[in-house]
């Protein structure tokens with residue numbers, strides 16, 4: 001689907017595509033030259049200029065910061081130190097102001113001498129029917145464990161087992177609620193729930209906050225076992241729309257460290273976590289939502305620092321652009337960088353609207369491909385590298401990093417730390433690793449890349465000479481807030497490799513298969529239809545399947561067998577030689593890039609031609625249930641490094 005905003009992808013391309021990227025792209029040019037180069041010569045030479053779009057913000061109430069940004073790159077240490085310990089304690093780790101080295105790996109093992117492959121360090125996850133489940137994230141709270149899947153929340157009315165004994169978590173399933181706009185309809189919410197993506201447990205309200213991919217935040221009350229809406233998202237009006245991809249809690253008081261002040265007895269008291277923070281790389285912001293103890297939460301959010309759009313960020317500006325994860329422990333930890341490597345940004349709030357910024361190197365590691373980050377006070381930062389089969393423990397003080405290796409069939413998702421190590425979701429089970437024990441897979445046996453589904457291995461990119469985009473907002477799973485939906489495909493706006501994309505650029509089959517849809521006599525939406533569809537989206541707070549199909553415009557679908565389908569959308573027209581039922585080979589010309597379904601074919605509108613490309617596996621789009629970074633990771637594994 002199109003983005004209403006077109007500048008950011010272009011800006012990102014201009015900023016990020018250096019000489020090395022262009023050089024790499026020329027290598028991709030060699031694959032598939034079945035169609036005549038003469039086609040290229042007939043194409044327009046330059047895409048339309050991208051106007052800067054500005055706008056008001058009727059939906060999202062943004063409180064403008066009152067204070068200018070404090071100069072960055074402070075030479076002073078940017079954060080308080082915390083005390084890491086491998087000593088087993090019966091209570092959660094405490095805050096400490098005392099500097100201390102990284103967790104001590106020479107200390108006595110916390111739990112026996114068993115290896116990681118032993119059952120005792122494994123926890124099975126079973127639902128009410130005794131079936132395995134595949135959660136993506138989990139947290140603990142008030143003696144319970146909560147696990148998240150795209151369509152439901154699981155709750156265990158028991159704590160995690162002792163790693164030494166291992167065991168089973170018996171889960172209660174809470175499906176995402178239905179919706180009804182008729183007030184008072186039992187068991188429904190006034191807005192629909194999209195794919196769940198992440199969660200936190202809030203001890204202040206004793207509830208679980210769950211973020212979905214359209215940016216709505218829901219709340220689950222474990223006592224009442226009921227759902228509510230914490231905050232319904234709205235388009236910002238300006239461009240781009242915010243995109244919330246991670247969330248964490250913090251105290252509202254600033255400076256935050258004051259909330260950790262020692263009590264009279266000298267023991268630090270836990271802070272009151274009465275602020276929800278939302279990471280928004282699209283608008284380069286950490287949004288702050290003030291929580292109340294109970295009841296409705298005012299929807300207004302504040303900025304953590306003055307607004308500087310990602311493409312305008314300069315040296316010294318605060319930046320969470322291209323970031324993928326957020327954590328808080330007296331300061332914000334922001335996991336930065338898109339796909340290529342990882343870097344942790346340290347953002348220290350110094351007032352309600354100003355921050356200091358510095359960096360924490362991830363020492364001892366070469367290229368990493370981070371997908372998630374989790375942290376708790378007094379414990380290391382844990383970075384999950386799903387596609388590299390690793391979990392990294394990073395010392396918050398020094399950046400010293402220790403990798404924990406897993407096998408090629410692993411599927412590493414959420415992490416839940418304790419004082420001695422961490423549990424990580426590995427497919428349909430939890431696995432425990434100890435900080436104090438070198439219990440990783442032997443390095444020699446460690447596969448550098450996760451095993452991907454065999455079906456995906458035969459796919460090629462659908463435009464010859466193109467590279468994967470370097471902007472998460474065009475990948476599947478990104479919010480499409482203007483239509484209250486979630487993007488189910490990949491947008492190719494620009495070449496990135498040797499290809500350039502114009503109206504009429506050739507689109508080719510990504511793999512061998514059979515044509516199952518080809519919109520030969522396509523007629524685009526007229527203005528009345530487009531307005532009706534947009535009104536539906538606003539009224540329903542979603543994009544219905546029928547309307548989503550209209551937004552895709554002129555399409556070709558190819559069935560590759562074994563429950564894999566690819567879709568090619570917004571085409572200007574299809575190749576008149578292809579017919580439904582016909583077999584095609586990868587690289588065969590199937591259609592031409594256009595703007596159909598976007599409204600840009602209407603008179604007087606600027607055209608921003610792009611190919612919208614979807615991959616469907618077993619009835620779900622590729623990217624379903626994954627975080628943005630996980631999605632990028634799997635696309636890289638299929639099509640090559642960005």
Ligand SMILES: [Zn+2]
Nearest residue numbers: 001002491612
């Ligand atoms: Zn799209």
